[in-house]
Amino acid sequence: MTTTTTATAVKTGTNEADRSNNQLGLDDLVALQKLEEVKERPLSMGLIMRLLQYTKPYAKTRNWLLVTVFLRAVQLPLLGWFVGYIIKGPIEQKDFSGTVWYTGGFLVLSFLTSIVFHFRMKLAMMLGEFVVHDLREQIFAHLQKMPMRFYDHTKLGRVISRITSDTENVRMGVQDVLFVTLVQGGQMLIAAGVMLYYDAVLFSVLLVMAPVIWLITGYFRKKLSKAFRDVQESFSRITSTLAESVNGIRVTQGFVRHDENARRFKGLVEDHSQYNQRTAELSGIFLPLLELNSQFFIAILLVLGGYQILGMTYADPGEQAGEFGSLVIFFFMSGMFFFPIAIIGRMYHFSLTAMAGAERVFTLLDLKVEAMEDEDAEEVGEIVGDVTFEGVCFEYEPGVRVLEDVNFEAKQGETIALVGATGSGKSTAIKLISKFYLPTEGEVRIDGIRVEKIETGSLVRQLGIVLQQNFLFTGSVLENIRMGRPQASDAEVYAAAEALNCLDILEQLSDGLHTEVGEAGSNLSLGQRQLVCFCRAMLADPRILILDEATSSVDGITESRIQKALEILLAGRTSFVVAHRLSTIRQADRILVLDQGRVIEEGTHVELLHEGGTYAHLYKQFIHATN
Structure with a gap:
C-alpha cells in the first residue's frame, strides 16, 4: 500500500518564527568558527571586567595578591634607592660602622622583598588556577547542554581547544599580565618620582628617551607578534597532522603511504623551523637594541651628570659630594625606570593573546542552549510509546x-x-x-x-538508542553496559547480557565483563562493541x-x-x-x-x-x- 502524502500547513501552538528564536543560530556558529583564526584581540574593558568577575569567589586571595603587588612595586625601587643612599651617606662619609649597619638593613630589605615575591607568585598562580578551574568546569557543563546542531557544525579540535589552549591563555592573562604590569608600572612611577625629586633636568632627558624606546618596542612587538603567531599556527599544523597520522596508521600502512606522509610532515617541520628562525632573528635585533638604548641613556646621564658635578663651582666640598651621591641614586633609579618598559611591552603582547582566548571562551559560553521544550513543558510518567x-x-x-x-x-x-x-x-x-x-x-x-x-x-x-557508531567510554564492559541504567546492580547487568544471548561472548574476553574497553572501545572488535551497546539498551528497558x-x-x-x-x-x-x-x-x-x-x-x-x-x-x- 503506497501512502500518498499531501503538503499540509500544520497550525501549532508554537509558530515557526517563535521556534527559530529558541534555536541555536547557524550565524552564531559561523561567528564562533571565524574567531578560530583570531590569535590576538585589542584590549577590551568588557572582557577584562568579565574575567575579573571570576575572581570574586576568591576575593581574599585576590586582595592579598594586590597587597603583595603594591609592596613589590615599592620594594624594588626602594632597593635601588637604598644602594645609592649607602654610597651617598656612610661610604662618602667614610663611616665603616654605618656602612655595615646600612648594608645589614639592605640585606633585610632584600630578604623581605624575596618573601613578598614568593607570595606574589604563589597567590597569582593560585588565583589563575582558581579562575581556569571554574572556567573549564563551566565550559564543560555548557558543552553537555549544547544541542546536536552545535556538534554537527563544530569540529572536535575547536571544542577541545576552548577548554585547553584558550583557557591557558586566560590563565596567563589573569596570573601574569595584570599583576606583572601593575608591579612594573608601579615601579616606573616610583622610580620616576625619585628621579624627579633628585634632578629635574636629568629627568627631563629621560622623558625624551622613553618615547623612543616605547616606539622601538611597539614596532618590534608587531613584528614579533606576527612571528609568534606564525610559529603557533605552524606548530598546530604539526600536531594536527601528527594526530591524524597516528589515528590513521592502519590506512597508512595498508596503502603504503609512509613516504608520502613523511614528505608532507617534513615540509611542515621545515616551515615551523623557518618561522622559529625568523622569531630568533627579530629577537636578536630587538633585545640588543633595547640594551643599546639603555646604555645610550646611561652615557648621556654620565656626561650631563659629570658636567653638573665637575663643571660647576661648589663653595662647600660636601655639597659636591652630595651631588655625586644624588647622581648615583639617579643612576640606579633610571634602571628601575627603563627595565619595566620591555617587560610591559611583552605583557602587552601576552594580553592580546589572552583577550583572543577570552573572547573565544565567552563567545562559546554565550551561545544559547537551544530550547528543546516550551516553558510550560511538564514531566511525563511512563509513556505508552505511540x-x-x-x-x-x-x-x-x-x-x-x-x-x-x-x-x-x-x-x-x-x-x-x-x-x-x-x-x-x-x-x-x-x-x-x-x-x-x-x-x-x-x-x-x-x-x-x-x-x-x-x-x-x-x-x-x-528511549533506548543503538547507533551504527557504537561509542564506548573508558572503563570496563560492565560499566559501559550499566550506563543504560546507572543504578542497576551487577546481577542485573549480567541478566541483560544473558537475555540478549551474548553473555558467553562477553565472558570470553580476557577479564570477562570487567575487561577494560580502552579508548573508544579500541580493545574490542566492532561486533563486541555492538553487543555491549545492545546490552546497554536491554538494561535501560x-x-x-x-x-x-x-x-x-x-x-x-x-x-x-x-x-x-x-x-x-x-x-x-x-x-x-x-x-x-x-x-x-x-x-x-x-x-x-x-x-x-x-x-x-x-x-x-x-x-x-x-x-x-x-x-x-x-x-x-x-x-x-x-x-
Missing part, C-alpha cells in the same frame, strides 16, 4: 529541506522500519524522535503530546527503542544469535529500525520507504514486494548482492 509525525519538515540549514511533509503513526508495540538510499532522511527522522532536534515545521507527538510540551529528561530516559544501522557491525553468525533476543527486546516496545541490510527488517510491522525526505511507500514486507515499487527494487538488489 509516536506520530504530522506534516513534519526539517532543515539543518535554512532553505535546505531534508524532510518534507512526513506523516505516519506508530502505535505502542509496533516495529517500524525506515528504508531508503543514503541521504533519504532516515537518520534525520530518528533524530527527531530522539529529540536531538525539533521539527522546523509540523509536529512530532509522543502519546498524543507534542514533544515540545514534554520535559526532555523525562522523555529521553524512556526503554518504552521506545531506536536501532540505527545497529547490526551493521555484527557478523552473520552473531546477528543470527541475537535475532531471537531482539524479538524479546522489541516485544511490547515501539521500535524504529534503520538498516541497509533488508534481512533485519523483514519482520517489521510496517516499512516506511523514504526518498529525498519524503515517505513514498508504506506497508509490510510482503505488501511492498507485491507492489513492485522502490522497496521491491531495493530488495532485489539485496538478494542479488548476497547470492
Whole structure:
C-alpha cells in the first residue's frame, strides 16, 4: 500500500518564527568558527571586567595578591634607592660602622622583598588556577547542554581547544599580565618620582628617551607578534597532522603511504623551523637594541651628570659630594625606570593573546542552549510509546529541506522500519524522535503530546538508542553496559547480557565483563562493541527503542544469535529500525520507504514486494548482492 502524502500547513501552538528564536543560530556558529583564526584581540574593558568577575569567589586571595603587588612595586625601587643612599651617606662619609649597619638593613630589605615575591607568585598562580578551574568546569557543563546542531557544525579540535589552549591563555592573562604590569608600572612611577625629586633636568632627558624606546618596542612587538603567531599556527599544523597520522596508521600502512606522509610532515617541520628562525632573528635585533638604548641613556646621564658635578663651582666640598651621591641614586633609579618598559611591552603582547582566548571562551559560553521544550513543558510518567509525525519538515540549514511533509503513526508495540538510499532522511527522522532536534515545521507527538510540551529528561530516559557508531567510554564492559541504567546492580547487568544471548561472548574476553574497553572501545572488535551497546539498551528497558544501522557491525553468525533476543527486546516496545541490510527488517510491522525526505511507500514486507515499487527494487538488489 503506497501512502500518498499531501503538503499540509500544520497550525501549532508554537509558530515557526517563535521556534527559530529558541534555536541555536547557524550565524552564531559561523561567528564562533571565524574567531578560530583570531590569535590576538585589542584590549577590551568588557572582557577584562568579565574575567575579573571570576575572581570574586576568591576575593581574599585576590586582595592579598594586590597587597603583595603594591609592596613589590615599592620594594624594588626602594632597593635601588637604598644602594645609592649607602654610597651617598656612610661610604662618602667614610663611616665603616654605618656602612655595615646600612648594608645589614639592605640585606633585610632584600630578604623581605624575596618573601613578598614568593607570595606574589604563589597567590597569582593560585588565583589563575582558581579562575581556569571554574572556567573549564563551566565550559564543560555548557558543552553537555549544547544541542546536536552545535556538534554537527563544530569540529572536535575547536571544542577541545576552548577548554585547553584558550583557557591557558586566560590563565596567563589573569596570573601574569595584570599583576606583572601593575608591579612594573608601579615601579616606573616610583622610580620616576625619585628621579624627579633628585634632578629635574636629568629627568627631563629621560622623558625624551622613553618615547623612543616605547616606539622601538611597539614596532618590534608587531613584528614579533606576527612571528609568534606564525610559529603557533605552524606548530598546530604539526600536531594536527601528527594526530591524524597516528589515528590513521592502519590506512597508512595498508596503502603504503609512509613516504608520502613523511614528505608532507617534513615540509611542515621545515616551515615551523623557518618561522622559529625568523622569531630568533627579530629577537636578536630587538633585545640588543633595547640594551643599546639603555646604555645610550646611561652615557648621556654620565656626561650631563659629570658636567653638573665637575663643571660647576661648589663653595662647600660636601655639597659636591652630595651631588655625586644624588647622581648615583639617579643612576640606579633610571634602571628601575627603563627595565619595566620591555617587560610591559611583552605583557602587552601576552594580553592580546589572552583577550583572543577570552573572547573565544565567552563567545562559546554565550551561545544559547537551544530550547528543546516550551516553558510550560511538564514531566511525563511512563509513556505508552505511540509516536506520530504530522506534516513534519526539517532543515539543518535554512532553505535546505531534508524532510518534507512526513506523516505516519506508530502505535505502542509496533516495529517500524525506515528504508531508503543514503541521504533519504532516515537518520534525520530518528533524530527527531530522539529529540536531538525539533521539527522546523509540523509536529512530532509522543502519546498524543507534542514533544515540545514534554520535559526532555523525562522523555529521553524512556528511549533506548543503538547507533551504527557504537561509542564506548573508558572503563570496563560492565560499566559501559550499566550506563543504560546507572543504578542497576551487577546481577542485573549480567541478566541483560544473558537475555540478549551474548553473555558467553562477553565472558570470553580476557577479564570477562570487567575487561577494560580502552579508548573508544579500541580493545574490542566492532561486533563486541555492538553487543555491549545492545546490552546497554536491554538494561535501560526503554518504552521506545531506536536501532540505527545497529547490526551493521555484527557478523552473520552473531546477528543470527541475537535475532531471537531482539524479538524479546522489541516485544511490547515501539521500535524504529534503520538498516541497509533488508534481512533485519523483514519482520517489521510496517516499512516506511523514504526518498529525498519524503515517505513514498508504506506497508509490510510482503505488501511492498507485491507492489513492485522502490522497496521491491531495493530488495532485489539485496538478494542479488548476497547470492
